[in-house]
Amino acid sequence: MTRPAVEAPPIVELSHASVAFANEGATTSAVHDVSFSVREGEIFGIVGESGCGKSTLAQMLMGLLPGTAKVSGSLRYKGEELLGQSAEEWRRLRGNRMSLISQDPRAALDAVTPIGHQVAETIRAHRKVSRREARALAIAALADTGIGRAEERYGDPPHRFSGGMCQRVVIAAALANQPDLLIADEPTTALDVTIQAQILALLRGLRERSNMTVILITHDMGVIAQMCDRVGVMYAGELVEVANVQEIFTRPGHPYTEALFGAIPSARRHGQPLQTIPGQVPDLSKPLAGCRFKDRCRYRIEQCDQPPALAEISPSQAAACWKRGSFRSGGDRRD
């Protein structure tokens, strides 16, 4: 893994971004006050459990949220503000400068359209090329992602491909225009473990060649450990911690991160019951005061009724916790 120089300029800067959905009077705050920036060439991981706002965040980054979503804050891409730009300006970015790979590769492909056309579609949406050129470029993109005999398979419908091959097609379409930023929203969740490894290796390989920036959304800590330079941890729509990947694994800065790692089964704790996080995720459609994790947190103090801001622990690690940095020596993790 090539680590980008610390001084690499940020490609994505998100500040105080919130997404809310109004639904029959209740407002669900799906993403709340999230700020982070991703530097050019880095692989930035976002982890969190289901429903924590990871996918909403991905769609917000791509401008794909439905019109009913209320988006606020600021999203800068290479220094330019994206929120508030026109639909056509968004369209020109999508699939061209930034691409999205979604969870279920089969669902992401249109069953009645040959896979090659769906790759060529990306190319023709952004470049003035003839059908024949687009076809040639699409075949090259397919071959790049490891589709054998790409020329022959160009006209095949998606049902002739396995899930892993479908994901390769989706990746080929996403990368056909050499985007600067790839957002991978749980790219391997729907795939079996051996295919997962292949797809991750493919993504890593493609990134090495192009120095593309990747935002990798997952709930799999193993994927984070293998792939990422830095990680953001999300809980209940908020970003609770951002850190380098080694730091987060060795010295988690937020009680939720710590609890999350505690819940990973480990061979070293053979025979001991698996740790869980007590309580439940708060209902995001109700008004929330203070820290969103406070009811499940074993380090809770009075101050937790006030919302903690994301603040630095070290130059490379920040956490949104009043007790950040003070509890981790006291943790009972031994591995």
Place this chain on the structure above:
Amino acid sequence: MTTIFEGPPALQAAGRLDYPERRRLRSLARRVGGAPGVVGLLLLLVLVLLALGAPVVATHSPVAVNPLAVLQSPHGGALLGTDELGRDVFSRVIYGLRTSLAVAFGSVALAVLVGLPVGLLAGYIGGVVDMVLMRSVDLLLAFPALLLAIVIVAILGAGEAVTILAVGIIFVPIIARVVRSAVLVVRGHSYVKGARARGASHLRIMATHVVPNILPPAVVQASVLTGFAMLIEASLAFLGLGVQPPTPDLGSMLAEGGGYATQAPWIELAAGVFLALAILAFNLTGRGLQRGLGVRDEVIQ
């Protein structure tokens, strides 16, 4: 003659080689929903060929009057007898089928031409556009089909073109509703979002992803409606509001033959049987396609 190569004995014993042609036929049969669909499609094919080949198939001119051979029962010279003006019933039925089919196909084509874009835009854009388009189309549904057709004919006058227009207008809301509901389903699929994530424009998504995916219910509905169109067309002609004489037409033959039902039942029978066969063919084909293409019952009106 000596056979040089007889093929592997096992295959000979099986007596049935799996030729690719046969496999293709079988998959086609599955596509139209098995035996009933195949029967419907074949019947339809025969009727369409008869209608297209009317000038060749017909033994007489459908409009030639012969005062010397009035109300003759079927015989060698007139396969299905003659009518009150001595016209050959077989020839009139074949030409009448041609008229009825042409009007039915024409009106459904018109309905699809208008109803598909309406349903597509309403379903895809949603919101105010959906409401305005669907409410205005619903306005048409408020009238009973035949009454609406009669009003249109009363305004514009009877004739083939007006019948096509009238029946077409009746069907627009039906096509629009079926298309819209299919679009609503397709629009929620992640491949549509996927196409958006690749930067495809809405127009491109509608053309390349939405339309091909809504075709099955649209095709099934159009096929069922074509049979229904034949019925409405015949009803209008029966009432004297459809295709006008002397153009032969199944509906007007039913009306004219009605007066001679006791002396010359073959006139009504011939027209009635062909009309019923045509409607049956469309229904079998439509239902077969519905099964073969996996379109659910409640989608089709």
